[in-house]
Amino acid sequence: MRNIAVIMGGYSSEKEISIKSGQVIIENLDVSRYSGYPIIVTEEQWSFTNDSGTYIVDKNDFSINVAGEKILFECVYNTIHGTPGEDGIFQAYLELLKIPHTSCDSYQSAITFNKRDCIAVLKPWSIHTGRHLYMNEGEEVSFQNIIDEVGLPCFVKANRSGSSFGVSKVYEESAFAKALQTAFAVDDEIIIESFLDGMEVSVGIYKIGKTITALPPTEIVSENDFFDYEAKYLGKAEEITPARLTESGTLAVQELSKRIYSILKLKGIARADFIFHNGTPHFIEINTNPGMSRESIIPQQIKVAGLELQNVLTDIIEDTIKNHQP
Structure with a gap:
């Protein structure tokens, strides 16, 4: 039986x-x-709670001591949105400890969490985007x-959120x-992006071995002016999976997702x-x-693809452990 830590929470508004x-x-x-051990990560403490009580994570080796038993983890499943789990900070910590984790590595996490950097990295690869301006507080x-x-x-966005x-x-x-005040309240870097008129779609992607799988695209139809927090989490959007695309459109966005x-x-x-x-x-x-x-899109896409979430998670965890390079 493998011990798996599932980290969640974080230090941001997405906790x-x-x-x-x-x-x-x-x-x-x-x-x-x-x-499975749910580990809540907050700025105050990292902890695991069960019926017997709350146990603080030993940050020296990312372990917990439960009823006198020291528990180490063979893999960490990372579900922290925002800092420190999506911007590379927690990944770097786990990499120093040589603990396998399911999210991308620290360098890739830092790039992708920073919208400006991610667009800059993709630009030489001829990936179509809108027009952008960048601004610091x-x-x-x-x-x-x-x-x-x-x-x-146009859209005014916090860069790292x-x-x-x-x-x-x-x-x-x-x-x-x-708009600038709203964005700078979240981050001291912002990105200003041209409005693109058209269907909004979202595509889940994961890799097992050398095979990258793109899930069925989801079409997002927001009741609000755009796909904002209310639309995402409070039922103010219709999420249609699979998206109402032509076969060639579906294939194009899936192949582009895998390429990115x-x-x-x-x-x-x-x-x-x-x-x-x-x-x-x-x-x-x-x-x-x-x-x-x-309420999230990925579980919807997994279901429409005819897959079981449990099996996908198992494949990802086992592949993470198998390909871990200490």
Whole structure:
């Protein structure tokens, strides 16, 4: 029986969403193979709680002592959204301890969590994206220059954030000040992105051995102005899986998702988001620790693909352990 730690929580506004994801992973582990330990990671403490009490993680070796028994982990399943589990910090810690973990490695995590860096890395590979401007807190800004570069409407986004925290859609110059304030409240770096008109789709991707699998795309139809927090988690969007794409459109976005996954050298489950603009999928961003809650897109896609979540998790965990290089 392998001991598997499922880490969840984190230090960001996505903490509660992450805990929901982690709980789904725990519930779907194969109990004939694994003893799953939900580890809540917060800035105050890292801990495991069961009916007997709460046990603090020993950060020297990422172990817990339960009723006098020292428990070490053969693999860590990472469901932390945001810092420190999606930006490379926790991955680097586990890599120092030589503990296998399911998310991509620290370098790849840092790049993909930073929207600006990720777009810059993909640009030489001729990946279609919108037009972008970057800004750091404290810089002087000309709203007219922004309009000249990316047009209206446009999106103002916190650069290192998820779940649409710190995102605004701007229709007119007078709305920029508030949008910048919203974004800078989340991150001191922002990205301003041109609006792309078209169908929004999201594609789950994972790799077992040398085979990269792209799941059926999900079409997102938001009741709100865009796919914001309410749309994602409070039922304000229709998520249609499989997306209402042509066969060639489906294949195109799946192949593009696999190509991006390969270019970025990812592992574990990721989710890539696109807009079909003028018939061509344009890359928006990639989430390397995507939501796995009951409301999340990846479990929907796994089901529509005719797969069992438990089997997918088993394949990922076993592949992670097999290919771990201490």
